[in-house]
Amino acid sequence: MEGLAMLRQLIGQLQELVEVYGSHPHYHLQQHHHLHLQPSLQFQLPLLNHHSQQQHQQHQHPRWCPINVDEGSPDDYYSFMMAAGKSGSLKMLEPCKPPPTKRSRKERTREVPQATPWFYTITHENVNSGAMYDPSLKKWHHPTISSLPTKLIVLPVASAGGLVCFLDIGNRNFYVCNPLNQSFKELPARSVKVWSRVAVGMTLNGSSTSEGYKILWVGCDGEYEVYDSVRNSWIRPGIMPSSVKLPLSLNFRSQAVSIDDTLYFMRSDPEGIVSYDMVTGIWKQFIIPTPLHLTDHTLAECGGRIMLVGLLTKNAATCVCIWELQKMTLLWKEVDRMPNIWCLEFYGKHVRMTCLGNKGLLMLSLRSRQMNRLVTYNVSSREWLKVPGCVVPHGRKRQWIACGTAFYPCLTAVA
Template sequence: MVTHVSFHAGGLCPISMILLQTITSLVMAAGKSGSCKILESFESPPSKKPRKDLNREKLHFSIDIPEVEVMEQDIWKDFPEDLFEAVVARLPIASFFRFRSVCRKWNSLLNSQTFSQHCAEIPLGDPWFYAFTHDNVNVGAMFYDPSMRKWHRLAFKPAKMIAQPVASAGGLVCFLDIGHRKFFVCNPLTQSIKELPPRSVKVWSCIAVGMTLNRNSTTGGYNVMWVGGDGECEVYDSVKNSWSQPGSMPLNIKVSPSHNFQSQAVSVDGTLYFMQSDPGGIVSYNMDTGVCKQFIIPAPLHLSDHSLAEYKGRILLVGLLTKNAATCVCIWELQKMTLLWKEVDRMPNIWCLEFYGKHVRMTCSGNKGLLMLHLRSRQMNRLVTYNVMSRDWLTVPACIAPRGRKQLRIACCIAFNPCLTATA
């Protein structure tokens, strides 16, 4: 089934709107043909509706949907190429990949410099979540689009790589292999991937990883930083394609094994924030100045499985609050004046009642105010999204394997901003 195409037409002329109708019809035709699909949506089989409801829908559609106009070839064959790319750049991500299957020329847009410029002018939308399941690595990579509340999967098999996502920035995702020896950076949408050069410091212990966009270089790029369990650290600069040692963290900084990758670093204006343990608190590292700071912040009582999040410069803490047999997911915000955590929201009580008496574990992934929580126990395996601005808690629909097979179980996921033109 073809994903619905939504479009914001601010600033475009009427001829662009007509072009969009043409593109949409071609996208729908390509989606129905089933050829060369890059993304496929997961949807439940349609349920049979009563005849009364079907008649009501026919009446509704007959009123609201205008008659499709016939497109004259003499008019459209000389349509300006730059305006064409401007309209295509505003297609939803899932619809864009179906659009590419129409012809070779449209498929080559990803390599167009002008198309990349049009994409750069469009404000970033809601982040997506790049997830892996416990199933075979070749079919286990999926995307979740929170705005459409749909799962998508790769229609082709990615390269076999036993690694897990540890950080993201600018449409790119950073992976670390399970042996902690190799880093990879890739664009999950286009599957362009790059293996980073070997590190000069050989550390195989648990490490924390953060990623930011390079703000010091006029050519852009990104930085990847890892922090070892004993405070050692290194920074990779994609422009220089090399690792550097900015100096060790303070000796009393420890990365707890329980925080290994489960508490991802967050980035605010070029500064990375990591969680530390013993003593508890936060470590910040400014990528522009190289200044490292340590903040001793007492954690809330009865807290477990906690991780950092960020929204418009605000540092948030997400975790499980467990007392006696009762468990609830809570959200705290760091008060900059007092350096204390203040509770700002918690999961609805009716959901928390389902956790009563159960040994619940949680992992959290988020980006720019949208979080995905993975809650699991012996009796439960649930995914929930939380919107920091609207304070909405939503259950993520089940991800069903293709052709109506069993429900897939999520092993890990990471939030990223989908970008067609991001290159590693």
């Protein structure tokens, strides 16, 4: 409490200096509103002035409103002062900006920085148990999810909000689990049988699993169902519209990406993307030519942008390339590719790739008869990093990734 008192005194002195010397702050604070520390460590003060107040600034002196520090902890205000010091005294106070327009909850949630996603993977020699990779620590974990069937092949096919959706391709059952806290649920049986040639996507109803989630499976023939965790039941909304050409050429590795409430799947013949809005139930199809000489391609997403990752092979040279979908032209534009010195290792080899990930961080499993490499790619920073080999407990051989999904580690998410 002594530190808090000192901070109050310091703020009071600053206010007195402003009043004495007639200097006005560069940022307006509305009285009785507290400071908010953003998780990104970039300190911002909430702007609560209305546009009408800003119009009078040319004729009136800005008011210097005191900060209410009565209900904050000393650590919070110490962090505030440290942030101010690092940015050069009070230079972090920004000029006034117009109040932000009202946005949907989904838009606001998308801008909140999230933890670095982890990857839940299945290796080719250990299909009955998963391996989790933590990119922050560059460490592999080998969890045991006791509730999952042990004598069946259960594969991770989708994720949302810290939960991972599994599909038992033997009995065709779905499960939802939090790999960190072992929260587990077996979903009700479906009205139709689900085979391995389905694609699965998952979205949250709100900003966390406490508000519920939905799971979509769609088959090559256009048949689909939606699971609603609030109702704990599968729903058959209808049939796919005739505007979507069938069959879709999907399988459980047809990774879906989600942007807000919409799921996107890649399709072929014709090449393009199929989308489904989990709220309105509307299907759409976009005809988008795939880049030439492309194999093992997968959709990804970063900040509302749809990305494409694939192997570009020409003659004997192979490289991993990244494309971004241009919304105006509906064409793919190459935005990055793996460093050339890394691609030299692929020269003359028949390389296969498995891509995991969704929200901005991807894991690539690259393999051939003579090679087995794991790489992560950060879409925002365009950073390529090598991943340490995955070795099962008491094993020596490095595993290659057969399938998997990215998920955000969350100890509070409940299935």
